[in-house]
Amino acid sequence: xxxxxxxxxxxxxxxxxxxxxxxxxxxxxxxxxxxxxxxxxxxxxxxxxxxxxxxxxxxxxxxxxxxxxxxxxxxxxxxxxxxxxxxxxxxxxxxxxxxxxxxxxxxxxxxxxxx
Amino acid sequence: xxxxxxxxxxxxxxxxxxxxxxxxxxxxxxxxxxxxxxxxxxxxxxxxxxxxxxxxxxxxxxxxxxxxxxxxxxxxxxxxxxxxxxxxxxxxxxxxxxxxxxxxxxxxxxxxxxx
Numbered sequence: 001x002x003x004x005x006x007x008x009x010x011x012x013x014x015x016x017x018x019x020x021x022x023x024x025x026x027x028x029x030x031x032x033x034x035x036x037x038x039x040x041x042x043x044x045x046x047x048x049x050x051x052x053x054x055x056x057x058x059x060x061x062x063x064x065x066x067x068x069x070x071x072x073x074x075x076x077x078x079x080x081x082x083x084x085x086x087x088x089x090x091x092x093x094x095x096x097x098x099x100x101x102x103x104x105x106x107x108x109x110x111x112x113x114x115x
Numbered sequence: 116x117x118x119x120x121x122x123x124x125x126x127x128x129x130x131x132x133x134x135x136x137x138x139x140x141x142x143x144x145x146x147x148x149x150x151x152x153x154x155x156x157x158x159x160x161x162x163x164x165x166x167x168x169x170x171x172x173x174x175x176x177x178x179x180x181x182x183x184x185x186x187x188x189x190x191x192x193x194x195x196x197x198x199x200x201x202x203x204x205x206x207x208x209x210x211x212x213x214x215x216x217x218x219x220x221x222x223x224x225x226x227x228x229x230x
Contacts, residue, residue, distance in 0.1 A: 002159075035160075035218075043206060045218035056216035090160055102148060102165035109158060 003027065006091050006107035014115055018079040021110045025072055025093030031055070032074040033094070033104060034066055038087035049074055050097040081114045088112075117142045119207050119221035127227050128197045135182070136192040136224045138207030146212040149190040151181065154204040154223075163205075166190060194226075202228045 003026035013019055025032050034046040036059075045058035049068035060066070063081075068074040078085060088111050092104040118141040128134040140149065151163040166174045166181045174181040182191040194201055207221040 033218075042222055043208075043220035045220070048216070058215075058217045088158065092160070092162075102150070102162075102167075104162045106160040106162070109160075 002105040002107065004091060004093050004105050004107035006089075006110050008110060009108065010111045010113075012113045012115065013081060015081055015083060017081050017114075018077065019081065019112065021076040021078070021089055021091075021112075023074045023076070023091030023093075023107055025074070025091075026105050029093035029095055029105070030072065031094045031097045032068055032072070033092040034060075034074070034076050035090040035092065036087045037090065037109075038084075040084065046076070048097065055097050078112070083114050086112055086114045117144075117209060117211055117217070117219045119209055119219050121207055121221035121224050123224045124222070125225045125227070127229055128194075129229050130199060131196055133193060133195045134197055134226065136194070136205050136207075136226065138190045138192065138221060140188050140190060140207075140209045142188075142209060142211055144211040144213045148210045148212070149181065149183070150208040150210065150218075151179070151190075151192045152206045152208065153201075154206065155200075156203070164192070197228045199228050199230060202226060 005024045007022045030051045033048045036044045046060040048056040066076045088109045090109045091107045094104045120139045147168045149166045153161045164176045166183045178195045180193045204223045206223045
């Protein structure tokens, strides 16, 4: 058990809908990362937050947004869902965000299916 | 542009033998980090090892070592004394620290350890 929790484990929804994925980092970790893994596009980095502030942005679509709350949990919001958004969404956490804080702990992922 | 190449879609290794998984990268950023992750068939993602571009020595973590050849832009993962539990997908990734701190992942190598 990595100590990172993600809810829900599975999510099935329809095109055009909006969903929210939740992540709680390990106790003491200030950074949260979001990744998408799909058959078409492989693994992609979406976004990183550090202590409530956006720290790095990857291939995150404009229909997607994220935030990190004062208690350090993070939410990834996906809207106007398309079939291609079906994927496994991972959250990871690390102690910090600099070069020296490289070990990431991953949650079990949320499997999103868009029908 | 940043790119990670993993040329071995699949590999087999006999239990207790060593195996090398190849990874080459391309970046114009002098400051970057290289990561290896393991994804067993159960789906979770596990961070294995990290190498910074300015690190003088190759990274090691238990049975994992990273053979970092900067001039050749390669960051191969060496697993010593393979175990059946090492059967998994292995992803190489790079993070550039001067250009948006984005992560870029390779397509992965599926390793199968034979008894």
